[in-house]
Amino acid sequence: MKAAQGVRLLLVDDEPHILQFLELGLINEGFEVKTAPDGASAIAIAADFKPHVAILDVMMPGMDGFEVCRYLRSEETEIAVIMLTAKDEVDDRVKGLSIGADDYMVKPFSFDELLARIQARLRNQFPGLLGEVRCGPFRIDGRRKEIRHRDEVLELSPTEYELLQYLVINHGLVLSKPMILDKVWGYDFGGEENIVEVYIRSLREKLGDKEHRIIRTLRGAGYRVDLL
Structure with missing residues:
Protein backbone atom coordinates (compact mmCIF):
# COMPACT_ATOMS: atom_id res chain seq x y z
CA MET A 1 0.00 0.00 0.00
CA PHE A 126 -7.89 12.36 6.64
CA PRO A 127 -9.77 9.78 4.55
CA GLY A 128 -9.98 12.13 1.58
CA LEU A 129 -6.19 12.26 1.24
CA LEU A 130 -5.74 8.60 0.50
CA GLY A 131 -8.93 7.96 -1.41
CA GLU A 132 -9.41 4.23 -1.76
CA VAL A 133 -6.71 2.15 -0.10
CA ARG A 134 -5.92 -1.28 -1.51
CA CYS A 135 -4.37 -3.98 0.62
CA GLY A 136 -4.19 -7.27 -1.23
CA PRO A 137 -7.78 -8.47 -1.78
CA PHE A 138 -9.17 -5.67 0.42
CA ARG A 139 -10.29 -2.22 -0.71
CA ILE A 140 -11.07 0.34 1.98
CA ASP A 141 -13.09 3.44 1.09
CA GLY A 142 -13.05 5.77 4.09
CA ARG A 143 -15.46 8.23 2.51
CA ARG A 144 -18.13 5.58 2.07
CA LYS A 145 -17.11 3.71 5.23
CA GLU A 146 -17.03 0.63 3.02
CA ILE A 147 -14.71 -2.36 2.77
CA ARG A 148 -14.64 -4.73 -0.19
CA HIS A 149 -13.08 -8.17 -0.10
CA ARG A 150 -12.40 -9.70 -3.50
CA ASP A 151 -14.69 -7.05 -5.03
CA GLU A 152 -17.62 -7.92 -2.77
CA VAL A 153 -18.91 -5.27 -0.37
CA LEU A 154 -18.94 -6.56 3.19
CA GLU A 155 -22.03 -5.80 5.27
CA LEU A 156 -20.41 -4.42 8.41
CA SER A 157 -21.62 -2.63 11.51
CA PRO A 158 -19.73 0.61 12.34
CA THR A 159 -17.60 -1.21 14.94
CA GLU A 160 -16.92 -4.12 12.59
CA TYR A 161 -15.81 -1.61 9.96
CA GLU A 162 -13.41 0.12 12.39
CA LEU A 163 -12.01 -3.20 13.59
CA LEU A 164 -11.48 -4.71 10.15
CA GLN A 165 -9.99 -1.47 8.86
CA TYR A 166 -7.52 -1.44 11.76
CA LEU A 167 -6.57 -5.08 11.23
CA VAL A 168 -6.16 -4.74 7.45
CA ILE A 169 -4.21 -1.48 7.48
CA ASN A 170 -1.87 -3.06 10.03
CA HIS A 171 -1.67 -6.33 8.11
CA GLY A 172 1.32 -8.47 8.98
CA LEU A 173 1.56 -7.00 12.48
CA VAL A 174 0.45 -8.89 15.58
CA LEU A 175 -2.17 -6.79 17.37
CA SER A 176 -2.94 -7.66 20.98
CA LYS A 177 -6.41 -7.39 22.50
CA PRO A 178 -5.40 -4.32 24.58
CA MET A 179 -4.07 -2.62 21.42
CA ILE A 180 -7.29 -3.38 19.55
CA LEU A 181 -9.47 -2.16 22.42
CA ASP A 182 -7.40 1.03 22.61
CA LYS A 183 -7.66 1.83 18.91
CA VAL A 184 -11.19 0.64 18.13
CA TRP A 185 -13.12 1.08 21.38
CA GLY A 186 -10.95 3.80 22.98
CA TYR A 187 -8.28 3.63 25.67
CA ASP A 188 -10.86 4.39 28.39
CA PHE A 189 -13.11 1.46 27.39
CA GLY A 190 -14.32 -0.21 30.57
CA GLY A 191 -15.73 -3.43 29.15
CA GLU A 192 -14.30 -6.93 28.87
CA GLU A 193 -11.53 -7.98 26.47
CA ASN A 194 -13.78 -10.83 25.29
CA ILE A 195 -15.69 -8.32 23.16
CA VAL A 196 -12.77 -8.49 20.72
CA GLU A 197 -13.25 -12.25 20.27
CA VAL A 198 -16.94 -11.75 19.57
CA TYR A 199 -16.26 -9.24 16.81
CA ILE A 200 -13.39 -11.26 15.35
CA ARG A 201 -15.72 -14.26 15.11
CA SER A 202 -18.31 -12.15 13.28
CA LEU A 203 -15.72 -10.80 10.83
CA ARG A 204 -14.47 -14.30 10.06
CA GLU A 205 -18.00 -15.40 9.25
CA LYS A 206 -18.50 -12.47 6.88
CA LEU A 207 -15.15 -13.14 5.20
CA GLY A 208 -15.82 -16.88 4.89
CA ASP A 209 -12.67 -17.39 6.93
CA LYS A 210 -13.58 -20.72 8.51
CA GLU A 211 -9.98 -21.90 8.72
CA HIS A 212 -8.74 -18.59 10.17
CA ARG A 213 -6.29 -18.10 7.32
CA ILE A 214 -7.13 -14.40 6.85
CA ILE A 215 -7.51 -13.32 10.47
CA ARG A 216 -5.05 -15.49 12.35
CA THR A 217 -5.00 -16.03 16.10
CA LEU A 218 -1.56 -16.10 17.72
CA ARG A 219 -2.19 -17.60 21.12
CA GLY A 220 -1.06 -15.39 23.96
CA ALA A 221 -0.16 -12.58 21.54
CA GLY A 222 -3.20 -11.43 19.56
CA TYR A 223 -4.39 -11.35 15.95
CA ARG A 224 -2.76 -10.81 12.58
CA VAL A 225 -4.30 -10.30 9.14
CA ASP A 226 -2.56 -12.08 6.27
CA LEU A 227 -3.30 -10.80 2.78
CA LEU A 228 -4.17 -13.94 0.83
Missing part, protein backbone atom coordinates in the same frame (compact mmCIF):
# COMPACT_ATOMS: atom_id res chain seq x y z
CA LYS A 2 1.78 3.14 -1.17
CA ALA A 3 1.30 6.46 0.57
CA ALA A 4 -0.43 9.24 -1.36
CA GLN A 5 1.43 12.19 -2.76
CA GLY A 6 0.78 15.47 -0.99
CA VAL A 7 0.67 14.06 2.55
CA ARG A 8 2.86 16.22 4.80
CA LEU A 9 4.79 14.71 7.72
CA LEU A 10 6.80 16.50 10.40
CA LEU A 11 9.50 14.43 12.16
CA VAL A 12 10.82 15.74 15.47
CA ASP A 13 13.73 14.00 17.21
CA ASP A 14 17.04 15.13 18.72
CA GLU A 15 18.87 12.06 17.39
CA PRO A 16 20.18 12.90 13.87
CA HIS A 17 20.56 9.30 12.71
CA ILE A 18 16.91 8.54 13.56
CA LEU A 19 15.74 11.66 11.72
CA GLN A 20 17.79 10.78 8.63
CA PHE A 21 16.67 7.15 8.58
CA LEU A 22 12.96 8.00 8.93
CA GLU A 23 13.14 10.94 6.53
CA LEU A 24 14.68 8.87 3.72
CA GLY A 25 12.26 6.00 4.24
CA LEU A 26 9.14 8.18 4.34
CA ILE A 27 10.19 10.26 1.32
CA ASN A 28 10.64 6.99 -0.56
CA GLU A 29 7.04 6.13 0.36
CA GLY A 30 5.82 9.31 -1.32
CA PHE A 31 5.38 11.62 1.67
CA GLU A 32 6.45 15.26 1.82
CA VAL A 33 8.70 15.39 4.89
CA LYS A 34 10.24 18.10 7.06
CA THR A 35 12.42 17.46 10.10
CA ALA A 36 13.18 19.33 13.31
CA PRO A 37 15.86 18.55 15.93
CA ASP A 38 13.97 20.13 18.85
CA GLY A 39 10.57 21.32 20.00
CA ALA A 40 11.03 25.04 19.28
CA SER A 41 12.09 24.35 15.69
CA ALA A 42 9.15 21.97 15.26
CA ILE A 43 6.64 24.64 16.24
CA ALA A 44 8.21 27.18 13.87
CA ILE A 45 8.17 24.70 10.97
CA ALA A 46 4.61 23.52 11.68
CA ALA A 47 3.25 27.06 11.41
CA ASP A 48 4.15 27.26 7.70
CA PHE A 49 4.31 23.58 6.73
CA LYS A 50 0.94 22.62 8.26
CA PRO A 51 1.67 18.88 8.52
CA HIS A 52 -1.05 16.26 8.41
CA VAL A 53 0.96 14.05 10.79
CA ALA A 54 3.54 14.99 13.42
CA ILE A 55 5.85 12.27 14.79
CA LEU A 56 7.24 13.57 18.07
CA ASP A 57 9.99 12.18 20.24
CA VAL A 58 9.04 12.60 23.91
CA MET A 59 12.50 12.98 25.46
CA MET A 60 14.12 16.10 23.99
CA PRO A 61 16.13 18.85 25.69
CA GLY A 62 14.27 22.08 26.28
CA MET A 63 10.73 21.72 25.00
CA ASP A 64 9.80 18.04 25.12
CA GLY A 65 7.33 16.16 22.93
CA PHE A 66 4.48 16.61 25.39
CA GLU A 67 4.83 20.38 25.22
CA VAL A 68 4.97 20.34 21.42
CA CYS A 69 1.88 18.15 21.26
CA ARG A 70 0.02 20.46 23.66
CA TYR A 71 0.97 23.49 21.57
CA LEU A 72 -0.10 21.90 18.28
CA ARG A 73 -3.46 20.99 19.79
CA SER A 74 -3.95 24.54 21.15
CA GLU A 75 -3.60 25.92 17.62
CA GLU A 76 -6.85 24.16 16.66
CA THR A 77 -5.31 22.74 13.50
CA GLU A 78 -6.31 19.30 12.34
CA ILE A 79 -3.25 17.13 12.81
CA ALA A 80 -2.52 13.54 13.79
CA VAL A 81 0.16 13.15 16.47
CA ILE A 82 2.24 10.00 16.97
CA MET A 83 4.57 10.10 19.97
CA LEU A 84 7.86 8.17 20.24
CA THR A 85 9.57 7.26 23.47
CA ALA A 86 12.39 5.05 24.70
CA LYS A 87 10.45 4.35 27.90
CA ASP A 88 7.71 1.74 28.00
CA GLU A 89 5.88 3.37 30.88
CA VAL A 90 2.10 3.46 31.20
CA ASP A 91 2.16 6.91 32.83
CA ASP A 92 3.93 8.44 29.83
CA ARG A 93 1.53 6.76 27.45
CA VAL A 94 -1.53 7.96 29.35
CA LYS A 95 -0.10 11.47 29.60
CA GLY A 96 0.54 11.61 25.86
CA LEU A 97 -2.96 10.41 25.01
CA SER A 98 -4.58 12.73 27.55
CA ILE A 99 -3.01 15.85 26.02
CA GLY A 100 -4.12 14.94 22.52
CA ALA A 101 -1.70 12.41 21.03
CA ASP A 102 -3.40 9.94 18.69
CA ASP A 103 -0.89 7.11 18.94
CA TYR A 104 2.18 6.08 20.89
CA MET A 105 5.18 3.96 19.90
CA VAL A 106 8.06 2.68 22.03
CA LYS A 107 11.61 2.69 20.66
CA PRO A 108 13.02 0.64 19.08
CA PHE A 109 10.33 0.05 16.46
CA SER A 110 10.27 -1.20 12.89
CA PHE A 111 9.86 1.21 9.99
CA ASP A 112 7.01 -0.93 8.64
CA GLU A 113 5.14 -0.58 11.92
CA LEU A 114 5.54 3.20 11.90
CA LEU A 115 4.34 3.32 8.31
CA ALA A 116 1.29 1.25 9.23
CA ARG A 117 0.51 3.57 12.14
CA ILE A 118 0.81 6.63 9.87
CA GLN A 119 -1.51 5.05 7.33
CA ALA A 120 -4.00 4.22 10.08
CA ARG A 121 -4.02 7.82 11.33
CA LEU A 122 -4.49 9.16 7.81
CA ARG A 123 -7.31 6.70 7.17
CA ASN A 124 -9.05 7.70 10.39
CA GLN A 125 -8.49 11.47 10.30
Whole structure:
Protein backbone atom coordinates (compact mmCIF):
# COMPACT_ATOMS: atom_id res chain seq x y z
CA MET A 1 0.00 0.00 0.00
CA LYS A 2 1.78 3.14 -1.17
CA ALA A 3 1.30 6.46 0.57
CA ALA A 4 -0.43 9.24 -1.36
CA GLN A 5 1.43 12.19 -2.76
CA GLY A 6 0.78 15.47 -0.99
CA VAL A 7 0.67 14.06 2.55
CA ARG A 8 2.86 16.22 4.80
CA LEU A 9 4.79 14.71 7.72
CA LEU A 10 6.80 16.50 10.40
CA LEU A 11 9.50 14.43 12.16
CA VAL A 12 10.82 15.74 15.47
CA ASP A 13 13.73 14.00 17.21
CA ASP A 14 17.04 15.13 18.72
CA GLU A 15 18.87 12.06 17.39
CA PRO A 16 20.18 12.90 13.87
CA HIS A 17 20.56 9.30 12.71
CA ILE A 18 16.91 8.54 13.56
CA LEU A 19 15.74 11.66 11.72
CA GLN A 20 17.79 10.78 8.63
CA PHE A 21 16.67 7.15 8.58
CA LEU A 22 12.96 8.00 8.93
CA GLU A 23 13.14 10.94 6.53
CA LEU A 24 14.68 8.87 3.72
CA GLY A 25 12.26 6.00 4.24
CA LEU A 26 9.14 8.18 4.34
CA ILE A 27 10.19 10.26 1.32
CA ASN A 28 10.64 6.99 -0.56
CA GLU A 29 7.04 6.13 0.36
CA GLY A 30 5.82 9.31 -1.32
CA PHE A 31 5.38 11.62 1.67
CA GLU A 32 6.45 15.26 1.82
CA VAL A 33 8.70 15.39 4.89
CA LYS A 34 10.24 18.10 7.06
CA THR A 35 12.42 17.46 10.10
CA ALA A 36 13.18 19.33 13.31
CA PRO A 37 15.86 18.55 15.93
CA ASP A 38 13.97 20.13 18.85
CA GLY A 39 10.57 21.32 20.00
CA ALA A 40 11.03 25.04 19.28
CA SER A 41 12.09 24.35 15.69
CA ALA A 42 9.15 21.97 15.26
CA ILE A 43 6.64 24.64 16.24
CA ALA A 44 8.21 27.18 13.87
CA ILE A 45 8.17 24.70 10.97
CA ALA A 46 4.61 23.52 11.68
CA ALA A 47 3.25 27.06 11.41
CA ASP A 48 4.15 27.26 7.70
CA PHE A 49 4.31 23.58 6.73
CA LYS A 50 0.94 22.62 8.26
CA PRO A 51 1.67 18.88 8.52
CA HIS A 52 -1.05 16.26 8.41
CA VAL A 53 0.96 14.05 10.79
CA ALA A 54 3.54 14.99 13.42
CA ILE A 55 5.85 12.27 14.79
CA LEU A 56 7.24 13.57 18.07
CA ASP A 57 9.99 12.18 20.24
CA VAL A 58 9.04 12.60 23.91
CA MET A 59 12.50 12.98 25.46
CA MET A 60 14.12 16.10 23.99
CA PRO A 61 16.13 18.85 25.69
CA GLY A 62 14.27 22.08 26.28
CA MET A 63 10.73 21.72 25.00
CA ASP A 64 9.80 18.04 25.12
CA GLY A 65 7.33 16.16 22.93
CA PHE A 66 4.48 16.61 25.39
CA GLU A 67 4.83 20.38 25.22
CA VAL A 68 4.97 20.34 21.42
CA CYS A 69 1.88 18.15 21.26
CA ARG A 70 0.02 20.46 23.66
CA TYR A 71 0.97 23.49 21.57
CA LEU A 72 -0.10 21.90 18.28
CA ARG A 73 -3.46 20.99 19.79
CA SER A 74 -3.95 24.54 21.15
CA GLU A 75 -3.60 25.92 17.62
CA GLU A 76 -6.85 24.16 16.66
CA THR A 77 -5.31 22.74 13.50
CA GLU A 78 -6.31 19.30 12.34
CA ILE A 79 -3.25 17.13 12.81
CA ALA A 80 -2.52 13.54 13.79
CA VAL A 81 0.16 13.15 16.47
CA ILE A 82 2.24 10.00 16.97
CA MET A 83 4.57 10.10 19.97
CA LEU A 84 7.86 8.17 20.24
CA THR A 85 9.57 7.26 23.47
CA ALA A 86 12.39 5.05 24.70
CA LYS A 87 10.45 4.35 27.90
CA ASP A 88 7.71 1.74 28.00
CA GLU A 89 5.88 3.37 30.88
CA VAL A 90 2.10 3.46 31.20
CA ASP A 91 2.16 6.91 32.83
CA ASP A 92 3.93 8.44 29.83
CA ARG A 93 1.53 6.76 27.45
CA VAL A 94 -1.53 7.96 29.35
CA LYS A 95 -0.10 11.47 29.60
CA GLY A 96 0.54 11.61 25.86
CA LEU A 97 -2.96 10.41 25.01
CA SER A 98 -4.58 12.73 27.55
CA ILE A 99 -3.01 15.85 26.02
CA GLY A 100 -4.12 14.94 22.52
CA ALA A 101 -1.70 12.41 21.03
CA ASP A 102 -3.40 9.94 18.69
CA ASP A 103 -0.89 7.11 18.94
CA TYR A 104 2.18 6.08 20.89
CA MET A 105 5.18 3.96 19.90
CA VAL A 106 8.06 2.68 22.03
CA LYS A 107 11.61 2.69 20.66
CA PRO A 108 13.02 0.64 19.08
CA PHE A 109 10.33 0.05 16.46
CA SER A 110 10.27 -1.20 12.89
CA PHE A 111 9.86 1.21 9.99
CA ASP A 112 7.01 -0.93 8.64
CA GLU A 113 5.14 -0.58 11.92
CA LEU A 114 5.54 3.20 11.90
CA LEU A 115 4.34 3.32 8.31
CA ALA A 116 1.29 1.25 9.23
CA ARG A 117 0.51 3.57 12.14
CA ILE A 118 0.81 6.63 9.87
CA GLN A 119 -1.51 5.05 7.33
CA ALA A 120 -4.00 4.22 10.08
CA ARG A 121 -4.02 7.82 11.33
CA LEU A 122 -4.49 9.16 7.81
CA ARG A 123 -7.31 6.70 7.17
CA ASN A 124 -9.05 7.70 10.39
CA GLN A 125 -8.49 11.47 10.30
CA PHE A 126 -7.89 12.36 6.64
CA PRO A 127 -9.77 9.78 4.55
CA GLY A 128 -9.98 12.13 1.58
CA LEU A 129 -6.19 12.26 1.24
CA LEU A 130 -5.74 8.60 0.50
CA GLY A 131 -8.93 7.96 -1.41
CA GLU A 132 -9.41 4.23 -1.76
CA VAL A 133 -6.71 2.15 -0.10
CA ARG A 134 -5.92 -1.28 -1.51
CA CYS A 135 -4.37 -3.98 0.62
CA GLY A 136 -4.19 -7.27 -1.23
CA PRO A 137 -7.78 -8.47 -1.78
CA PHE A 138 -9.17 -5.67 0.42
CA ARG A 139 -10.29 -2.22 -0.71
CA ILE A 140 -11.07 0.34 1.98
CA ASP A 141 -13.09 3.44 1.09
CA GLY A 142 -13.05 5.77 4.09
CA ARG A 143 -15.46 8.23 2.51
CA ARG A 144 -18.13 5.58 2.07
CA LYS A 145 -17.11 3.71 5.23
CA GLU A 146 -17.03 0.63 3.02
CA ILE A 147 -14.71 -2.36 2.77
CA ARG A 148 -14.64 -4.73 -0.19
CA HIS A 149 -13.08 -8.17 -0.10
CA ARG A 150 -12.40 -9.70 -3.50
CA ASP A 151 -14.69 -7.05 -5.03
CA GLU A 152 -17.62 -7.92 -2.77
CA VAL A 153 -18.91 -5.27 -0.37
CA LEU A 154 -18.94 -6.56 3.19
CA GLU A 155 -22.03 -5.80 5.27
CA LEU A 156 -20.41 -4.42 8.41
CA SER A 157 -21.62 -2.63 11.51
CA PRO A 158 -19.73 0.61 12.34
CA THR A 159 -17.60 -1.21 14.94
CA GLU A 160 -16.92 -4.12 12.59
CA TYR A 161 -15.81 -1.61 9.96
CA GLU A 162 -13.41 0.12 12.39
CA LEU A 163 -12.01 -3.20 13.59
CA LEU A 164 -11.48 -4.71 10.15
CA GLN A 165 -9.99 -1.47 8.86
CA TYR A 166 -7.52 -1.44 11.76
CA LEU A 167 -6.57 -5.08 11.23
CA VAL A 168 -6.16 -4.74 7.45
CA ILE A 169 -4.21 -1.48 7.48
CA ASN A 170 -1.87 -3.06 10.03
CA HIS A 171 -1.67 -6.33 8.11
CA GLY A 172 1.32 -8.47 8.98
CA LEU A 173 1.56 -7.00 12.48
CA VAL A 174 0.45 -8.89 15.58
CA LEU A 175 -2.17 -6.79 17.37
CA SER A 176 -2.94 -7.66 20.98
CA LYS A 177 -6.41 -7.39 22.50
CA PRO A 178 -5.40 -4.32 24.58
CA MET A 179 -4.07 -2.62 21.42
CA ILE A 180 -7.29 -3.38 19.55
CA LEU A 181 -9.47 -2.16 22.42
CA ASP A 182 -7.40 1.03 22.61
CA LYS A 183 -7.66 1.83 18.91
CA VAL A 184 -11.19 0.64 18.13
CA TRP A 185 -13.12 1.08 21.38
CA GLY A 186 -10.95 3.80 22.98
CA TYR A 187 -8.28 3.63 25.67
CA ASP A 188 -10.86 4.39 28.39
CA PHE A 189 -13.11 1.46 27.39
CA GLY A 190 -14.32 -0.21 30.57
CA GLY A 191 -15.73 -3.43 29.15
CA GLU A 192 -14.30 -6.93 28.87
CA GLU A 193 -11.53 -7.98 26.47
CA ASN A 194 -13.78 -10.83 25.29
CA ILE A 195 -15.69 -8.32 23.16
CA VAL A 196 -12.77 -8.49 20.72
CA GLU A 197 -13.25 -12.25 20.27
CA VAL A 198 -16.94 -11.75 19.57
CA TYR A 199 -16.26 -9.24 16.81
CA ILE A 200 -13.39 -11.26 15.35
CA ARG A 201 -15.72 -14.26 15.11
CA SER A 202 -18.31 -12.15 13.28
CA LEU A 203 -15.72 -10.80 10.83
CA ARG A 204 -14.47 -14.30 10.06
CA GLU A 205 -18.00 -15.40 9.25
CA LYS A 206 -18.50 -12.47 6.88
CA LEU A 207 -15.15 -13.14 5.20
CA GLY A 208 -15.82 -16.88 4.89
CA ASP A 209 -12.67 -17.39 6.93
CA LYS A 210 -13.58 -20.72 8.51
CA GLU A 211 -9.98 -21.90 8.72
CA HIS A 212 -8.74 -18.59 10.17
CA ARG A 213 -6.29 -18.10 7.32
CA ILE A 214 -7.13 -14.40 6.85
CA ILE A 215 -7.51 -13.32 10.47
CA ARG A 216 -5.05 -15.49 12.35
CA THR A 217 -5.00 -16.03 16.10
CA LEU A 218 -1.56 -16.10 17.72
CA ARG A 219 -2.19 -17.60 21.12
CA GLY A 220 -1.06 -15.39 23.96
CA ALA A 221 -0.16 -12.58 21.54
CA GLY A 222 -3.20 -11.43 19.56
CA TYR A 223 -4.39 -11.35 15.95
CA ARG A 224 -2.76 -10.81 12.58
CA VAL A 225 -4.30 -10.30 9.14
CA ASP A 226 -2.56 -12.08 6.27
CA LEU A 227 -3.30 -10.80 2.78
CA LEU A 228 -4.17 -13.94 0.83
